[in-house]
Amino acid sequence: MVRSVIKGLGSYVPPKVVTNDDLAGLMDTSHEWILTRTGIEERHFAEEGVYCSDLALEASRRAIADAGITAGDVDFIILATLSPDHHFPGTGCGLQDKLEIPPVACLDVRNQCTGFLYSLTVGDALVRTGAYQNVLVVGAEVHSSGLDFTNQGRDVAVLFGDGAGAVVLSPSPDPDRGLLYSKLYAEGKHAKALCANVWDISRKPYLTKEDLDQRRHFPSMDGKTVFKHAVTRLVETVKNTLETQGISREDIKYVIPHQANMRINQIVADRLGWPREMFLHNMQRYGNTTAASIPLLLDETYRNGMISKGDLLLVIAFGAGFTWGSALYRW
Numbered sequence: 001m002v003r004s005v006i007k008g009l010g011s012y013v014p015p016k017v018v019t020n021d022d023l024a025g026l027m028d029t030s031h032e033w034i035l036t037r038t039g040i041e042e043r044h045f046a047e048e049g050v051y052c053s054d055l056a057l058e059a060s061r062r063a064i065a066d067a068g069i070t071a072g073d074v075d076f077i078i079l080a081t082l083s084p085d086h087h088f089p090g091t092g093c094g095l096q097d098k099l100e101i102p103p104v105a106c107l108d109v110r111n112q113c114t115g116f117l118y119s120l121t122v123g124d125a126l127v128r129t130g131a132y133q134n135v136l137v138v139g140a141e142v143h144s145s146g147l148d149f150t151n152q153g154r155d156v157a158v159l160f161g162d163g164a165g166a167v168v169l170s171p172s173p174d175p176d177r178g179l180l181y182s183k184l185y186a187e188g189k190h191a192k193a194l195c196a197n198v199w200d201i202s203r204k205p206y207l208t209k210e211d212l213d214q215r216r217h218f219p220s221m222d223g224k225t226v227f228k229h230a231v232t233r234l235v236e237t238v239k240n241t242l243e244t245q246g247i248s249r250e251d252i253k254y255v256i257p258h259q260a261n262m263r264i265n266q267i268v269a270d271r272l273g274w275p276r277e278m279f280l281h282n283m284q285r286y287g288n289t290t291a292a293s294i295p296l297l298l299d300e301t302y303r304n305g306m307i308s309k310g311d312l313l314l315v316i317a318f319g320a321g322f323t324w325g326s327a328l329y330r331w
């Protein structure tokens, strides 16, 4: 049996750090409000002129080097983002160009905070068919250009940060290692609870000055609904994963959760009756980096020497759509 394994991983955040106090200088908010409700202390913002594909490039270079391959060995690129370089073409194509490699397949995945988990699952399937040897799976975001830093947008603007994370997925003949399981979900009836209303293709033209005047290009969020559904679905998906895979909490070394809000993850841990320390976090320093959050956390955890061969990781995510899912990865 062929499994896909992470042959290399890397991440990148732009150098500029923006603290909660910095945001409090732009809108009516405070370090205390943000910290107590989300756990976030600071985030990184890209400078003007930096594209999503630029952050993706840095993370990809690191993952490729860590895998011990060259960029030219990559034969498929999957790039997850909700902040693409442009409406079209896909940002994966931009990354291919910036990697300066010959033409390869490029796929953009638009599943927001669950985007990396969806991409990992697709990459795994591609590797296991035997058709691809080095699938580059990237999550990257430049949120800072799309946030409303006035009081009107403060509920969303304080949550997000920019960054990128990448892995190289390759085949392994060891049936006990690599991506052992994944299960994905989406429920579109909650689309309006977290969305950007710009680009309404049913309208002719689909983009007007009125859209900008009415601030439709900024995200709109019903925070309480997102919070409630995130907790319910994440608890449910963890329970399903354990039940269908015949494993227990004791088999799992760490939970690598999407980094939306520390309270969400703590409540999930509490409802499951699991120690909160099993759920790893770095959102304190990066905020919610959407598709980048899981590979960013995975990369940091690996580089900190916290993961050993044989460790079982449970990856979980929830985001706009709503979309959610889980994966089990044996290191």
Ligand SMILES: CC(C)(COP(=O)(O)OP(=O)(O)OC[C@H]1O[C@@H](n2cnc3c(N)ncnc32)[C@H](O)[C@@H]1OP(=O)(O)O)[C@@H](O)C(=O)NCCC(=O)NCCS
Pocket: 028, 029, 030, 033, 034, 037, 038, 113, 154, 155, 156, 158, 159, 222, 223, 224, 226, 227, 260, 261, 288, 318, 319, 320
């Ligand atoms: C956004 C979130 C932190 C808000 O927390 P909350 O406890 O639900 O807060 P509320 O929405 O009840 O707002 C409480 C008050 O704070 C205010 N407020 C909102 N944003 C604020 C900010 N950045 N700073 C200070 N006050 C703020 C609200 O206007 C409201 O004021 P009011 O009571 O006078 O009307 C929380 O709902 C959340 O984290 N939701 C999930 C969001 C998420 O994870 N999204 C990404 C999913 S992938």
